[in-house]
Amino acid sequence: MDALPRDLPQNPDILAISDSRETELLTLPIDEGRTKNLIGGSNIVQLIYFGGDGNGVFKPGRGEDTLWEFPESHRLLYKRERAAYLVSKALHPGLVPPTIIRTINGAEGSIQDFIPDPKRTLRETGDGEKEAVRGQLFEIAIFDYVVWNKDRKPENLFIKDRRVIAIDNGVSFNEWLRGWIPENLSKMVAGRLIPTTLAKQYDSFLTSDEKQNRLREALEELVPGKTIDAMFARINQANKFLARGKISWDDMNDFTYHPGSTESIWPKY
């Protein structure tokens, strides 16, 4: 158990930086001759070049490997990538790289800012950096709970300049795994002190109708409304525990898919 609270890195310019990069990802010309179709993966993923202004990871919607068994839960992953970024921007600034929706050669998809030379969480970091990021692993667990992402692993959790970065969030906002409480919570949250900044960010968001309405409106263009309702219920649930200052092992079972809902946790097909 942590003896001292570890706060999150604070960058007052982070939202301005994100907005600026979003605009660039939307408008910068793409060097199409250098676009690279990446080998592997169930979905099409491309590395695109902005001609000297960095790279982007492009996931076109028509390149997704849809699972027909799940009508909504596993489709439109590229929109869920953007949705997860918007939640990050509202509650966890800097956690998810800027991600936008753009059409390239007739294919609509998500473009996420490419992270060069990332380290894979604690595995590739030195002791000094591990201490700096420990509190951020708490943040990741809460974020994944809020967006209901069950696919977190070291290979989609990077460290760059002492900041934890969460990529590959396309399976968030799904309903398929409703009965499965995220494992990260017990590993990274239970029994640990809560970063002060995180509690303040959630409190600030939930005391602002404007911020909540703005996020909801943006998400309604991307993911089903019922998954947004469930997400807001989870934000409130997380905030309940963040405000207390500590989350215990006994609290883990309260981190459900839709707190307060009587709907079955198992999908009907």
Next chain:
Amino acid sequence: MAKVLIYKLENDGSQKVICTCVLENNSVKCDGDSGLVANLNSEGIINYAAETPEKVFPKDGKIFLENLSQNFNSGYFNATDIIEE
């Protein structure tokens, strides 16, 4: 022989094989990047075809191999479909 390759994306856009998972006697053996292999063995991966949530592990054999490409498709780390040789 059935196998899956897991690639890592380099800054220059090239991809390097960092792990190979091979089906041997109804179980999968993964070799390569030690951290990745350790994580696959201890944490498993999600079986996206299951009706109820479940994780699968190398010891589960082909079902594990079949799900690697769904679990590793970020671009930074991509797994191939099963390659039959």
